[in-house]
Structure formats: structure tokens, C-alpha cells
Amino acid sequence: MNPRILTRCRESYRVLSDWLDGRLGRADRLWLRGHLLMCQKCRHYAAQFRKVHELTTGMEVAETPADFERVVAAVLDAWRRSQRPAS
């Protein structure tokens, strides 16, 4: 194995998102895997990064406002008024 693989931490860090998003080519995946096997710091770092990736990508976005029905009514009312031709 190329000894320089041990010092490729910065490169490893830079490709983590592409790796987790499935955008890394086969050759890059192979050297990254090799680096992670050899470098404990990057292995731990990648595990944490993966967790953040999972939690942020999978988080629930939708939330209901506390008083959604009031919001709906207010919006529809304002829209209805804006639809009326000016007298």
C-alpha cells in the first residue's frame, strides 16, 4: 500500500459528502476505504459525519403550526378579498 495513503486525511475529509451521497467513483471509493482502514482518526470522523448525514437527510421537515386552521382561514379570507374586483 502506498505510504502516502496515511497522510490523505484532508482528501478523505473532502470527499465524505460525495461518498455518502453516492457520487464517488469506484477508484476514489477504493482509496477512501483503504485510508479509512488505516487511519483511526478518519474512521471515527467518517462515522460521526455519516451519522450527521443520516440525521439531517432523513429529518422530518413538515410541522403543523400551533393554530393551522386559523392560518388557513386567514389566508383564504385574504385571497378571497383580493379576488373581488375593485368597486
Added chain:
Amino acid sequence: MPDATSDPAADLALARRVAAGDEAAAAELVRALGGELYGYARKVLGDPVQAEDVLQEALLGILRGAGGYDGRVRLRAWAFGILRHKITDALRRRGRDPLAGAADPEEDRFQADGSWQKGVTFQPWDENAELMEIVRRCMEDLPHNQREALVLRAVQGLSTREAARLLEVSEANLRQILHRARAAVRRCADQKAGPGAGGGEAA
């Protein structure tokens, strides 16, 4: 999200009904989009009251602008575009630059040869830590564009291309913003979830 806003033909039909003044269609659209738009605004702005104000402005803008929807993008993406303008206005009123970014949070932690600086360590996180809650809190400290990119990426059914277009950046730029955002959240979470909550890093 009902099918009415995930099928292109149904999207256009619904928008046309709204533009024609159909109240049932307007109510359907508001209810279909409301939760997701509010959740997005809430996560990006942080303040629930301001998020509700922005939601109302956006929903009204969507109903009034329905006649201009041409079906070239999905209704959901089009609606998020309107919401984003309202959020940008709100951030400007708040005196925050919506385009403010941040440098890479880790780049200064490497030595010249590309390895981590001495003293930098990473330990596995406590599996019992409430990581989702920690991540949410860490996201609140992100620069606006990074937080928004992360939330937009989590919106179901929105492609990277649509997300980049909404944020008015290239796809490559969006990937860089997302990477920095994840790195910043990781660093913050490591301080809250690492061994001894703060012992995870020794920079």
C-alpha cells in the same frame, strides 16, 4: 403530501382551478403545502411566530400567483421558491445577510502533509445521546445558507437540481455548502455528544 402536488398534470390542473377562483382548490392547496412550508420556515428562521407570518405571506402569494404557474417545475418546488423569497425578506428585515456563508470548519485542522493536526482526536459518540435533538440545536447555529441547504435537502421528493435552483446556486456549490454544513454540525455535535460531552475533541 397528497398526490395533487406530486403529479405534474395534477399540479397544473390544481393551479388553474385556483387561478379561476375555485375556493375548494385553494383550500386543498393550502392544506397540502402548509405543513411542509411551515416546517421549512420554522427550521430556517428558528422563530415560530415569524415562521407563521412568513407562511401566511407565502401561501397568499402562492394562491395569488397560481395563474402564473406554468407546470415547468413541480408545484412543490415552485411554492418553495415563493416561500424562499418571503424568508429572504424576513431575514433582511432582521438585519441578517441571507447570503452570508462560512469557511470550511475543518480545513485549518490539517497539517501541511494533509494529516490531522497533532492533538485532534475523534471518539465514537455516546449511543444514548439524543443525537437528533443535538443535531437540531447545532443546526440553529449554522450560517443561514448552510441551514437552509440542509433543510431543503431533507424535503422529500426535491431533487438536488431543484434544490440548487431554489437556492440560486450551482449544483457544485450546493454540494460544497452541504458538506461544510455537515462538517460544522458534526463538530458542534461532537462537543455535545462526545465522551464527557465536550471531551470528544482536543484541538
